[in-house]
Amino acid sequence: MSEETITLEVTRYRPGHDREPRAQTFSVPYRKDWVVLDALNHIKDRTDGTLSYRWSCRMGVCGSCGMMVNGVPKLTCAAFLRDYHPGPIRVEPLANFPVVRDLVISLDDFMEKLRRVKPWIIREVEKPVAEGEYLQTPAQLDLYKQFSMCINCMLCYAACPVYGLDPVFIGPAAIALGYRYNLDSRDEGYRIRQPILTEAVGVWDCTFVGECSVVCPKGVDPAAAIQRSKVAGAKEWFMSMLLPWGGR
C-alpha cells in the first residue's frame, strides 16, 4: 500500500517573470506529526529546490515562518497537517505585505514602524552600572508582561484589514510594543513615545476589528493596547484643550 499524501497549493511568484502570484500544487506525504513547514521543507528537498520561504527555529519563537494557511495567518511551524486533513491546504505569503518571491514578503515597512515607536527602555538619565539593576515588583511586571511576549511575526498585520487598506497605519504589533514600554515602570519615555502612537497615522485608524488579537500565536492582545492608547490619547487631547497652559 502506498503512503497517504496530502495536497498543498503553494503560492509561487518569480520577481521579474510573473505579473502576479499563482498557485502551484504539490503532493507531500501525510504524516500526523508534520506541520506545514515540514511539508514545505519536503518540497524544497525532494521536489522543487527553487521554492523560497523563511523559517528558522521550528518552535514558535523566531517568528519568521508566518504564512497564510487556508487564508488565516499562522506560524507554519505550529500548523499541523492533521488539522487540515484531508486538504488541500492553501499556503500563501502573509497578506497585506509586498511579496518579494514565492512565500517571502518584504519586512522593510514593518521594521521602519517598529523602530518608530522606540521599543526600548528610555531613561532621562542612565544610572551607572555600578549602582545595580532597575528593580521591579511582580505587580509592575504583570502590567506589561503579555505585551512583551511579541515575537514580531507580523501575523497581526496580515489579519488587520486597516493595514491592508492603507499601509500608512502604524499597525498592531508596533503599537502593542510602544504600549508595552509605556507601561514599564523602568521606562521614562512616555512623553516621547505617546505622541508617536497618537498621531494621525497612529492608533486612530484602528476600527477595533480585533482579529490581530485572535491570530496572535503568543497571546498578546494588540487590540486592547490600541484602544487603551486611544483612551489615554483622547484624555490628553481634551486636557490640553481645557488647560492649554498646562504644558501637556
Place this chain on the structure above:
Amino acid sequence: MTTVPRRDRPGFYYPKPPATWWLRRPNYVLFMLRELSSVFIAIFLVLLLVQIHQLSQGPAAYAAFVERLRSPGWIAFHVVALAFALYHSITWFNLTAVVQVVRLGERQVPPRLVAAANFLLWGVVSLVILFFFLLGG
C-alpha cells in the same frame, strides 16, 4: 515624522484587498454587522426626534405619526433595528471590558467581571426607564 510605505519597488508584488474583503472571514462579517448597527440606531434616533417634533405640532399630528409607525414596514424596521441595537450593546460591553483596566488594589479585575457589571447596570437602567415611562407616559 510619518513615513509613507514604498509601493514602487521593481519586482515586488503589492497585494490590494478587494472591496469585499470583509466577506472573507466570519469575524470580519460580524465586525461589519457591528459597525452597521450604528446606522440603524441613528435612523431610530432621527425618528424619535421627528416624533418629539410632532408632539409640539398638537395631538392630531402626534397621533398621525404614531399611526404611521404601525405600518408593517416600520414595525419590521424597528424589529431589525432592535436586534442591531442589542448587538451593539452586547459587543460594546464585551469590548470595553477588555479595554478598561479596573483595579482593586494591585489586582486587575477580570474583564468578564467588568462586562458582567456593565450588563447588570444596563438591565437596571433599562428597567428604570421602562417604569419611568409607564408611570409618566
Place this chain on the structure above:
Amino acid sequence: MSTRKTSEPFWWGLFSVGGVVAAFLVPVHLFLHGLAVPLGWIPVSPARIQALVGHPLIKLYLFVLIALPLYHWAHRFRFILEDVGLHALRAPIAVLSYGSAVVGTVLTLWVLLR
C-alpha cells in the same frame, strides 16, 4: 521630532461617549417608541408625554440620548465607507459624516428648545 496635531482624538472621544449612551439607553427606547407604543402594548396619552418632554431635565436627557450617538454613527459610518473601497475619498467622507452629526446636534437643540 514633532508630530502632526490631529483632531482625531476629539471625534473619537465623542464616538466613545456616544457608543456608551447608545449601548445603555437605545435598546429600551427602541422597544418603547418603535414597538410598544405604536402596537398599543403600552397606553400613552399625548398630553402627558408632552408635559414630560417639557421638563428641563427630560430635555437634557433627550439631548444626550439623541445627539451623542449621532457622533457614534458618524465615526462608524465614515469607516464603513472607507472599508468598502472608498478609501481614496477619506477626507470628504470624514467631513460629511461628522458634519451630519453636527447638523443633527443643532436640529436636536432646535426641536428641544423651541
